[in-house]
Amino acid sequence: MDLIADHISHRFGALDVLDDVSFQVSSGEVVAIVGPSGCGKSTLLSILGGLLRPSAGAAELRGAPPAGSLNPLTFVFQDFALLPWNTVEENVAFPLLHAALSAGERRAVIDDALRRTGLTDFRAAYPKQLSGGMRQRVGIARALAVRPAILLMDEPLSALDSQTRELLMEDFVGLLADGAMGAVYVTHNLEEAVRLADRVVVLSRRPGRIREIVTIPMTRAERGTADARAPMAVLQGELWSLIRKEAIDAEREVQHA
Amino acid sequence: MLDRAPQETKDQSVEATRPVAFRGAGFTSGGSRHAGWIALALVIAVWQLAGSSGWVNPLFLPAPSAIAIAIYKLAMSGALWLHLSWSIMRIGTGWIIGTAAGVIVGFAIGLSTMARGVGITFISALFPIPKIALLPLLILWLGIGEEPKIATIALGVFFSTAISVYSGVDAVPRNLIRMAQSFNVPFHAIVRRVIWPGALPSILAGFRITSSVALLLVVSAEMIGAQYGIGAFVLQAGNLMQTDQLLAGVVILSLFGLVVGKLINLLEVRLLHWR
Numbered sequence: 001m002d003l004i005a006d007h008i009s010h011r012f013g014a015l016d017v018l019d020d021v022s023f024q025v026s027s028g029e030v031v032a033i034v035g036p037s038g039c040g041k042s043t044l045l046s047i048l049g050g051l052l053r054p055s056a057g058a059a060e061l062r063g064a065p066p067a068g069s070l071n072p073l074t075f076v077f078q079d080f081a082l083l084p085w086n087t088v089e090e091n092v093a094f095p096l097l098h099a100a101l102s103a104g105e106r107r108a109v110i111d112d113a114l115r116r117t118g119l120t121d122f123r124a125a126y127p128k129q130l131s132g133g134m135r136q137r138v139g140i141a142r143a144l145a146v147r148p149a150i151l152l153m154d155e156p157l158s159a160l161d162s163q164t165r166e167l168l169m170e171d172f173v174g175l176l177a178d179g180a181m182g183a184v185y186v187t188h189n190l191e192e193a194v195r196l197a198d199r200v201v202v203l204s205r206r207p208g209r210i211r212e213i214v215t216i217p218m219t220r221a222e223r224g225t226a227d228a229r230a231p232m233a234v235l236q237g238e239l240w241s242l243i244r245k246e247a248i249d250a251e252r253e254v255q256h257a
Numbered sequence: 258m259l260d261r262a263p264q265e266t267k268d269q270s271v272e273a274t275r276p277v278a279f280r281g282a283g284f285t286s287g288g289s290r291h292a293g294w295i296a297l298a299l300v301i302a303v304w305q306l307a308g309s310s311g312w313v314n315p316l317f318l319p320a321p322s323a324i325a326i327a328i329y330k331l332a333m334s335g336a337l338w339l340h341l342s343w344s345i346m347r348i349g350t351g352w353i354i355g356t357a358a359g360v361i362v363g364f365a366i367g368l369s370t371m372a373r374g375v376g377i378t379f380i381s382a383l384f385p386i387p388k389i390a391l392l393p394l395l396i397l398w399l400g401i402g403e404e405p406k407i408a409t410i411a412l413g414v415f416f417s418t419a420i421s422v423y424s425g426v427d428a429v430p431r432n433l434i435r436m437a438q439s440f441n442v443p444f445h446a447i448v449r450r451v452i453w454p455g456a457l458p459s460i461l462a463g464f465r466i467t468s469s470v471a472l473l474l475v476v477s478a479e480m481i482g483a484q485y486g487i488g489a490f491v492l493q494a495g496n497l498m499q500t501d502q503l504l505a506g507v508v509i510l511s512l513f514g515l516v517v518g519k520l521i522n523l524l525e526v527r528l529l530h531w532r
Binding site: 049050051071073074075077079081083084085086094095097098126128146 | 450
């Protein structure tokens with residue numbers, strides 16, 4: 001299943017946020033969206049996931065979702081969006097409560113999602129008892145439970161410390177390794193973009209327009225090796241050079257706002 | 258290679274060291290669990306001493322022992338239970354009616370923009386009215402009996418409940434609602450599983466206020482027109498200058514408020530254990 005951004009523009013009142021953004025996420029592909037603060041990355045993701053109606057253009061799907069997918073486009077949120085009154089297991093079960101699954105199937109799906117994210121021993125814990133990294137793992141387990149075709153990840157690591165970020169990035173690489181799931185990965189962090197994405201969509205400052213779409217010329221498996229550090233640093237530098245001036249302008253704009 | 262060391266100890270050969278002064282004292286929340294009870298016991302002891310030694314005229318301020326005796330006699334004669342049961346019936350009925358209506362209207366205002374537009378205007382206009390002022394009108398409408406007293410309590414409870422419910426709904430983090438929508442969770446399930454538990458802290462805080470409002474209104478209503486009830490009893494005692502009986506009624510009201518507060522505490526512990 002492909003996800004297509006077709007000439008998407010959006011404005012909040014008089015404020016133009018996105019301007020004519022078009023790109024495509026093919027089945028199993030990971031596309032990162034980077035750009036200066038306020039360029040409309042998260043807005044774009046909300047439009048792609050059907051949580052926001054664009055002012056112009058459309059988010060479209062091509063092809064059937066994979067068999068058994070309960071929610072083809074599934075979000076992973078920056079702030080985890082966990083229900084604090086539910087346990088880990090109940091949070092993972094939450095999107096399944098209204099799915100056409102038998103009790104046994106539901107149990108199996110939950111167990112599998114908890115196992116894949118290393119949460120089996122924490123199933124009875126409440127979110128307040130968990131670290132930031134573990135909370136995000138619950139968010140990921142919840143997303144995996146509905147067997148998504150494409151994950152819509154809105155800065156999923158930005159609320160975490162750098163060590164936890166490293167660990168979760170390794171988890172993402174593992175989850176995306178078999179190519180069964182695609183992802184749109186919104187991030188400020190160019191290292192994450194270069195480490196995880198097949199392609200990087202670079203947006204300009206507000207209103208966000210596509211400046212460039214950069215293909216990462218290595219497989220994700222190759223990027224995990226020591227030999228890849230130097231070429232990945234070069235790629236990061238190139239991406240930064242595309243964004244740097246506008247990031248500075250955007251930051252000053254935010255400070256003046 | 259990393260330059261590694263297991264530990265560094267201070268060098269004793271150079272100048273003598275001095276400890277860093279602690280500057281973090283005070284400005285912390287919390288306190289002794291027993292401080293409040295000790296203070297209360299002290300006040301009662303001083304009060305008793307003042308009464309027993311004749312420093313205070315017992316007509317103006319009966320000693321705690323006299324109040325305790327009055328409560329004991331009331332309990333033994335059965336009058337305490339008679340008055341208390343009438344008050345509890347009025348409070349219970351009025352509170353349940355007012356709470357049910359307040360929860361429904363509060364949710365409607367919290368969930369519907371149209372209901373919000375209409376509801377908030379009405380609530381803003383009617384909430385500040387002292388509900389006891391409406392009792393004569395309610396007697397005219399509903400007749401002399403229990404209905405106007407119960408309606409007065411229900412009205413007082415309704416407005417506070419509606420406000421706490423829609424404030425609670427407003428306070429539910431929007432990201433949780435968006436999350437539920439992103440999983441195609443149906444509207445009714447979002448209300449039941451996201452909005453209701455999210456609004457519950459504010460709703461229970463509202464219960465705390467409305468239980469006090471109900472107590473306040475039942476006493477006022479019973480003072481205006483009732484034969485039985487703690488309010489009526491306090492008024493009768495006051496008219497007869499039986500100040501020990503009067504204060505016995507006040508103590509019973511205070512204990513009743515305390516018990517209700519404890520019940521709400523228990524409810525919070527049970528329902529909001531996740532906080």
